[in-house]
Amino acid sequence: MLAGRMMDFPLTLTHFLERARTFFGRNEIVSRLPDKTLVRGTYGDFYRRTAKLANALARLGVRPGDRVATLSWNHQRHLEVYLGAPAMGAVVHTLNLRLHPNELGYIANHAEDKVVVVDRSLLPLWRKFADQVRSVRHVIVVPDCPAQGEPTSAEIDYEELIAPEKDEYPWPSLDERSAAMICYTSGTTGNPKGVVYSHRSTVLHTLIVCNADTLGVREADTVLPVVPMFHAAAWGLPYAAIMAGSKIVFPGPHLDPPSLLDLMAAEKVTIAAGVPTIWLGILQLLDQHPGKWDLSAIRSTVIGGSAAPPALIEGFKSRHGIDVTHAWGMTETNPIGTLARVKHGMSHLDDAAKLGCKASQGYAVPFVEQRHVAEDGTILPWDGETMGELEVRGPWVASSYFGGEGPDRFTTDGWFKTGDVVTIDREGYLRITDRSKDVIKSGGEWISSVALENALMSHPAVLEAAVFAARHAKWTERPLAAIVLKEGKTATKEELNAHIEAKFAKFWLPDDYVFMAQIPRTSTGKFLKTKLRELYGDHLEKKGAAE
Amino acid sequence: MLAGRMMDFPLTLTHFLERARTFFGRNEIVSRLPDKTLVRGTYGDFYRRTAKLANALARLGVRPGDRVATLSWNHQRHLEVYLGAPAMGAVVHTLNLRLHPNELGYIANHAEDKVVVVDRSLLPLWRKFADQVRSVRHVIVVPDCPAQGEPTSAEIDYEELIAPEKDEYPWPSLDERSAAMICYTSGTTGNPKGVVYSHRSTVLHTLIVCNADTLGVREADTVLPVVPMFHAAAWGLPYAAIMAGSKIVFPGPHLDPPSLLDLMAAEKVTIAAGVPTIWLGILQLLDQHPGKWDLSAIRSTVIGGSAAPPALIEGFKSRHGIDVTHAWGMTETNPIGTLARVKHGMSHLDDAAKLGCKASQGYAVPFVEQRHVAEDGTILPWDGETMGELEVRGPWVASSYFGGEGPDRFTTDGWFKTGDVVTIDREGYLRITDRSKDVIKSGGEWISSVALENALMSHPAVLEAAVFAARHAKWTERPLAAIVLKEGKTATKEELNAHIEAKFAKFWLPDDYVFMAQIPRTSTGKFLKTKLRELYGDHLEKKGAAE
Ligand SMILES: Nc1ncnc2c1ncn2[C@@H]1O[C@H](COP(=O)(O)OP(=O)(O)OP(=O)(O)O)[C@@H](O)[C@H]1O
């Protein structure tokens, strides 16, 4: 080999910070507080405050590699920790505030968090597990609401902490492969496991997010990360916004549809990103009040984390002229892995076929590679039919978990096993039929719960549908569907089966329907099928016995 | 430090090749031959032919690190070498066919080229320096025109060479820091020097080119690299197009305005990139024949390599609705360093102010850093007035030249000295006032030749203007302007001075004007001011003596 002769310039988050200050000092960062007031800052303020924070953390004894945890909603101060801790060589660890205190205790201990930055509004939650976390030396409280009760002397006010500090910091030069952030999977598949993003993986992911054919984040954009910053780095949007210099709008804790719509209209948001549940709620509200919110600035809503039902994508487009970008990713993939864009060469297809592409999980973004394999590891054909477990690799895919747990998720030839069951078609579009742990196997045949759910969610009375495996005497497992109806609507088992029967083999149709007010969800907004199975796993057996 | 736990997936060009085949197999590559016929291929063909080429090169004995030179116009087979050689671990070395045979001999020897791929239409040029190149083992001839004269037995036909080979190749895994391409500076500043791009630098540059706020190359684009592939990798556009999957249109040797306009209209080009001279010619032709070519598909023309005069940018926009993207770069920067985009926060400015931004050299793209320094190395303020030498650094900036030549271009604190004299304003926009070797110093004061040229080129009779230093008895140097008039137009010294005098201090105005049919240029299309000084350096002294 002949060595290149280009500079050894590391890919670190420090460059984003410097760039934001140098070129985009006047651009805005808007944060909503718990009391709904808006706080406005600029990238210039943000840079100076981040430098102050770094100085303060150094004073508190934070050293390279130390974990600085956050227990926070999405807001500017959270962003200051997001950049400040990694740029000084420490590691930010985002705690998922939707988890049970015991899980949080386990995770904070496992990561050996040394400092915790916690929103004052979340102090009650923190105090539920604080005792369990032996590693913590300092608790910094973000004053996002008026103080309540007695403040502990060990809890330091964020603003008081940074006030006396200098607004410049001698950022160290860092190895691009050093850790920048730790993010834990939510633990629906065993104990939560830590994914350790490096500066390099985060930077490369950011470059891809800003690519024109991915999300194409630009300086002229106004970005609203609805997805929490504790969920896979809010899909990398905060970093993308900083690199591009975009205006950022943080929703704080107000993630209900009317609050989000008010914010999108008032701040002229151009890109917003969140899980399907959020967008289902928003679409329902828009349908009820057409024209109430001026969303003309929006150029794309990004949906991921769970399958975006075709009816959702189609509804936004046809009824409100809003384009949906559907993306797939995981905590383990920093997170964006694939994105559903209709290829240029397919632009002659009819609307239904295009919707078929847009509602798929898409194909790999540059530098991610995809394949699917049978249970015995055989690589499967891209025929649009054969189901297998999706495997991916790339510079922003995990190579191991923190502490070396779960080694079985990594193949010997360098791929990560996603746990998602997919088909891949000739064009490379992949379609998730199930998560492997949720697969329904009826008499030895796989049935795709996702396909059934999408079909059910196109019924006018259905708000949400989750299909899962119930035990069955003869077939071992049979599909059962949990249904949430739209307000004031009704539907029967017969109507629902009639609505979908043309699309599926007869044996795919659910054996029964259970109607619920709400489908149990994971902390990241996915259907919690383990819970459904716990509640209704014996439903068909009982019914069989009763009949 | 805590190490990240993400995959060690290298940033190599191999991924682009695989991606093109996997997702964009049907997308087109169109090449114009010397006889003006168009050859159409697809990314699928391209992949298979590139694999065949790699097998053939391996058979010829090409080993990792070996240099495979090209002496070629822009066309698909050139692209096959561009990707095939680096992906097999070799290094492509693009020879600049506009250089003198002696220079080419020097460069090919210096790079120790082992194989040369040469267009049949350029065989006469190759034969002029072939004897000088001791390292060459094989000459591969691209059959771009009918054979003339006796073919030497040592010259292998490209098509015959690859025909028997397999269309798969076991691409090796490569170190991302290994060399992918060598490109020589054109040598107007001393001996030509080799810049060695790595896979990493090329990949990162490509990611930036595809960023929405840089050129934002997308799959739906049709890209026309007018800039030669031997000139700083055609500004990275071929790689950007492959990563995005865009249709590519190669102009071959036909770079005259009517040929380019025909091609742009016929192939519905959306992005075209070239030096100002090309665009000046095209604008003139469009002005003469408004409406003759349908350029409605164009979304941006990229201009760089020399300063784009404001009148050019304004003319395209106001008279033809075409947006110009002005970018600055060097062979040493892979090449894009800065880009002139009007910031979102400046969108309220009037048209003149916006044109002032668009006609500047812009500000650094992500991961490039810029500063300017005085002769003693002092870092200068960003006040829009103070002139100094531009220095840059970043992952796609050279850290040394091949063979270690020119070490004085690299500062001890890790920056590259560009040789461009600039001002930088508060927003970070830089404006090249001169190349350091072309600076005019009148009585100890710097005069910006570029500012004078831009002002002169806004005169309706002036096609091109080059201002340079002529010797002067009293002031040591004084500005002299070389002018090319538009066809059928006239102008006098008095008219030209009157046109620009409001904009400049009196002592900046050229002492005299010389009218020429053509301004001498370098092989990369820049004004060759050394030549102008050679021809007219004594013009004022002689005139003084005569008066
Ligand atoms: N667009 C999408 N369509 C369908 N499923 C998706 C999509 N995006 C993400 N997912 C699902 O989300 C999973 C990744 O979720 P994430 O890493 O955020 O947490 P989690 O997997 O729920 O946590 P845990 O691993 O603890 O169960 C993917 O493996 C996939 O099953």
Ligand SMILES: Nc1ncnc2c1ncn2[C@@H]1O[C@H](COP(=O)(O)OP(=O)(O)OP(=O)(O)O)[C@@H](O)[C@H]1O
């Ligand atoms: N947009 C631009 N505006 C003004 N000048 C530009 C622009 N883009 C490039 N240049 C000039 O081109 C130079 C880089 O040219 P390049 O590396 O392609 O070859 P070269 O410098 O002419 O060769 P040599 O170094 O042998 O003289 C820059 O240093 C700058 O002077």
Ligand SMILES: [Mg+2]
């Ligand atoms: Mg998971």
Ligand SMILES: [Mg+2]
């Ligand atoms: Mg140069």
